[in-house]
Amino acid sequence: MEIIPADRYTFEQLTEAYNQTRVDYLIPMPMNVARLREYAHVYDIDLSCSCVAVQNTVMLGLGMLGVREGRAWITRLGVLPSGRRKGVANAIMTELIAQAEKRDLEAVWLEVIAGNAPAHKLFHKFGFRETRDLIVARRPPNPDTAVPPKNIKRVTALDHEEAIILLSHRRKRPNWLNDTESLQNTRNLSALLVELNDGGRGWITYHAGLLQLTRILVEVTAGDPVSVTAACLNVLHQRHKRQDAKTENIFDDEQWPGFQKAGYIESFRRIEMVKKLK
Numbered sequence: 001m002e003i004i005p006a007d008r009y010t011f012e013q014l015t016e017a018y019n020q021t022r023v024d025y026l027i028p029m030p031m032n033v034a035r036l037r038e039y040a041h042v043y044d045i046d047l048s049c050s051c052v053a054v055q056n057t058v059m060l061g062l063g064m065l066g067v068r069e070g071r072a073w074i075t076r077l078g079v080l081p082s083g084r085r086k087g088v089a090n091a092i093m094t095e096l097i098a099q100a101e102k103r104d105l106e107a108v109w110l111e112v113i114a115g116n117a118p119a120h121k122l123f124h125k126f127g128f129r130e131t132r133d134l135i136v137a138r139r140p141p142n143p144d145t146a147v148p149p150k151n152i153k154r155v156t157a158l159d160h161e162e163a164i165i166l167l168s169h170r171r172k173r174p175n176w177l178n179d180t181e182s183l184q185n186t187r188n189l190s191a192l193l194v195e196l197n198d199g200g201r202g203w204i205t206y207h208a209g210l211l212q213l214t215r216i217l218v219e220v221t222a223g224d225p226v227s228v229t230a231a232c233l234n235v236l237h238q239r240h241k242r243q244d245a246k247t248e249n250i251f252d253d254e255q256w257p258g259f260q261k262a263g264y265i266e267s268f269r270r271i272e273m274v275k276k277l278k
């Protein structure tokens with residue numbers, strides 16, 4: 001088996017290999033070429049330090065490395081079902097960690113879907129430790145019941161650049177997916193500043209697609225975390241009544257009940273893990 005840098009392959013080849021590694025995956029997540037390209041751009045994937053495991057020109061598996069200041073992120077790791085339990089993931093992980101070490105980075109991060117025992121065990125074996133639970137949640141559109149929230153004093157709409165400024169001032173360390181760099185790399189982010197009559201204040205950032213609202217993040221700057229979170233979400237859904245909504249990798253913290261109050265339903269959880277290199 002050879003480990004080859006992923007930049008020697010086309011996005012078409014990488015997409016095909018990736019999809020084959022996921023045919024029996026816990027949560028189906030097939031990708032097309034355009035989506036993998038976009039994914040690589042948004043999450044700062046460096047294909048020169050990502051890799052593919054190959055035997056006799058047949059791809060057995062792959063793994064990608066996102067690289068940002070001081071840190072790396074392992075993603076899209078997978079081995080074709082026919083090649084499993086033969087040390088392929090072992091070889092890919094060894095290479096990805098070596099690439100991060102070569103760049104003198106402080107830590108490598110990743111996420112594993114809760115319940116993916118083989119991958120979880122693999123990451124433990126490589127010295128990764130759990131940091132926190134992340135929730136992926138969705139909300140169906142509900143045009144009939146969206147009543148204008150009564151407790152709102154003022155709503156101010158902001159553009160992409162202003163949204164990025166808000167995001168760079170979050171109190172908690174964001175997960176890689178929602179980090180400011182990721183959101184800077186996406187287009188057309190919007191934000192709403194929401195002030196409540198009781199002095200509560202918060203903001204919400206999101207991307208409004210034709211059918212779906214994505215990249216929904218809420219920060220509470222004053223007042224009760226649950227009611228301010230729910231108010232920010234209600235304001236958003238009042239403005240976008242027909243779209244389905246999805247939020248990824250939010251925390252299981254004091255704001256989560258606010259999401260639930262606004263109609264969000266947990267789809268699945270990921271576990272964030274880190275391996276310190278220094």
Ligand SMILES: CC(C)(COP(=O)(O)OP(=O)(O)OC[C@H]1O[C@@H](n2cnc3c(N)ncnc32)[C@H](O)[C@@H]1OP(=O)(O)O)[C@@H](O)C(=O)NCCC(=O)NCCS
Pocket residue numbers: 021022025077078079080083084085086087088089090091111112113116117118119121122125
């Ligand atoms: C998880 C996955 C990448 C492992 O690939 P693999 O090539 O079969 O793994 P390896 O043979 O290199 O095994 C390395 C270690 O992983 C763990 N592991 C792998 N498969 C396992 C299984 N079925 N049950 C328990 N542990 C397992 C073990 O710790 C193993 O070390 P060991 O052999 O010393 O016990 C593979 O099952 C896969 O592609 N799954 C679908 C996609 C996926 O889950 N990707 C990870 C997303 S976070």
